[in-house]
Amino acid sequence: MTMVIVGGGLAGAKAAETLRAEGYDGRVVLVCAESEPPYERPPLSKGYLLGSDEREAAFVHPVEWYAQHDVDLRLGARATSLDPSMHGVDLASGERIRYDRLLLATGSVPRPLDVPGADLDGVLYLRELPDADRIKAVLGDGRQIVIVGGGWIGLEVAAAARHYGAAVTALEVADLPLQRVLGDDVATVFADLHREHGVDLRLGTGVERVERGGDGLAVVDSAGDRIDADAVVVGVGIRPAVEVAEAAGLAIEDGVAVDASLRTSAPDIYAAGDVAAAMHPVLRTRIRVEHWANALNQGPAAARSMLGQDVVYDELPFFYTDQYDLGMEYIGHAPPGAYDRVVIRGDLAGREFQAFWLADGRAIAGMHVNMWDDGIDPIKSVVASGRKLDAERLADRTVPLEAV
Ligand SMILES: Cc1cc2nc3c(=O)[nH]c(=O)nc-3n(C[C@H](O)[C@H](O)[C@H](O)COP(=O)(O)OP(=O)(O)OC[C@H]3O[C@@H](n4cnc5c(N)ncnc54)[C@H](O)[C@@H]3O)c2cc1C
The missing domain is CATH 3.50.50.60 (FAD/NAD(P)-binding domain)
Structure with missing residues (x-):
């Protein structure tokens, strides 16, 4: 066999x-x-x-x-x-x-960036270990990095680049980073986080082309601005x-x-x-x-x-991210259009909260940001229960989750 x-x-x-x-x-x-x-x-x-x-x-x-x-x-x-x-x-x-x-x-x-100049040396992607080595080698104080795409990879690389003291410009075509995955309220948390850490986040902005410029590259964005870059990191899915x-x-x-x-x-x-x-x-x-x-x-x-065993794979999707001092865990499945309300429980501005994506009163996904004492388990229970929830009580942190 x-x-x-x-x-x-x-x-x-x-x-x-x-x-x-x-x-x-x-x-x-x-x-x-x-x-x-x-x-x-x-x-x-x-x-x-x-x-x-x-x-x-x-x-x-x-x-x-x-x-x-x-x-x-x-x-x-x-x-x-x-x-x-x-x-x-x-x-x-x-x-x-x-x-x-x-x-x-x-x-x-990785999906390739489809613009003139995207094949120039210094336009980098992150999927494999050697990619990480290449990116690590160009991050450093005084370096200029342009990130294309405000998804998970783009944002995590932005955080790493800031950690090394590089100047970071991040371009995202949508109105907010992670907007499709998280919806406006929670996506704004990530936009604010990166701006507070000095990232020049340009929203509603795509890439026209990449050119050679100075000692390195230059990215011409959809607003016509030309941004010098030692490296361009692409995270467009x-x-x-x-x-x-x-x-x-x-x-x-x-x-x-x-x-x-x-x-x-x-x-x-x-x-x-x-x-x-x-x-x-x-x-x-x-x-x-x-x-x-x-x-x-x-x-x-x-x-x-x-091996011929009876298997039914029914785990709920789960993912996490770490960016600067923000840690997040998310469970469930709430594609755009599948939910009609997002309920926030906790301190959104202080970046310590839970969020639930509701469809017809039921939580189809939930997450927490920096609430490590509770973690993801109580959120998983709420999502897995499939029960109708009272959104006002759900938003009220004085009401224990089990009682909602
Ligand atoms: C930089 C980065 C950060 C990430 N961070 C997170 C995170 O914080 N949280 C999270 O939940 N997820 C994260 N992910 C996603 C997570 O890593 C992936 O979901 C996971 O790697 C998927 O594993 P896999 O085994 O299905 O595929 P892969 O990890 O893609 O492995 C597939 C392997 O198959 C090989 N292969 C492909 N075709 C062939 C072929 N024809 N013959 C032989 N070999 C082949 C590939 O070379 C590759 O090595 C991250 C991904 C990346 C790239």
Whole structure:
């Protein structure tokens, strides 16, 4: 019996670990396009970029772990095609590996900036460890950094750049950073946070082009301003790495479409992590979650499913961020248009609060900022309960959450 895992990110590495933990003693091949053993990406824009975490701290397992657990770790190996009818996967080296079950954990890739000059040296993206090294090398006192995109990655890099004393200009086409994810009230908290830390945040502003300028680059923004930059860091979103699955004829719905047991449309092929668009049994819709906790939990769930266990993946999406002294955790699923009210509980201006996204009186998502004594668990209970809530009582911090 051979289990092949394509993609050595968090989802793939956790799947390999789970196969062994569940007692499976057949062959496991982990095919990794990158040359590093599987690692977690959140430190790349936080502790590792800030210089407080060692490189090795990001690794899912020490490199010896794979041999110790008889996992055939193929680094620098890219799967180029898949043959579902023959149960074979082809690598760029020309090798074909036959599988009994296969997991696609190919993650996602940054969307490129589509303007003239975007291919100049010094226009950087952040997805892999070497990207973090490149960005770290250009952050420093007196440096000028332009960030394109006020999403999670852009904002975390802005915070890191300010930490090193670089001058930061951040361009965001929307009226607020994170506006689509968080709505105006909470998004304003992030805009204020960055401005207070000296970021020149330009909202409603896109990029016209990037040019060579002085010793480095210059970004011409949509208002016609020319901003000198030692480096431009682009964070304009990601797309799921579906090429191999798509070419093999698997059903694609934004990501690789899987059922609640993480099975794709092809026999014996599963998908997990950023690349998987999974039917969520509670939300009753297919969702693709581009977050750490989803890779952490879905990889193991897919492994159990591959072993023939009854698996229903029903975890609520969860994510977090750290920027300066702001820590945040968010749970649930509240895409734009799905909620009709945001209730704030606590001190928004003081950046210590909980927020709930309500649809028809029920909380479909909730978060907290810097409320670590309570953490995310009580918020999760409120969201998971699916109960109708009294919004006035919910907003009143003197009413305990359990009593709302
Ligand atoms: C800088 C950064 C910071 C982040 N911070 C947070 C955070 O604070 N909180 C949070 O919740 N989430 C965060 N995320 C998101 C989180 O890291 C991802 O959701 C997670 O990495 C997804 O894991 P994955 O295993 O599905 O995919 P990935 O981590 O993308 O791994 C997929 C792997 O598959 C490989 N691969 C792709 N195609 C092939 C192929 N054909 N053959 C072989 N290998 C292939 C890729 O090279 C890659 O190594 C962050 C992401 C980044 C980039």
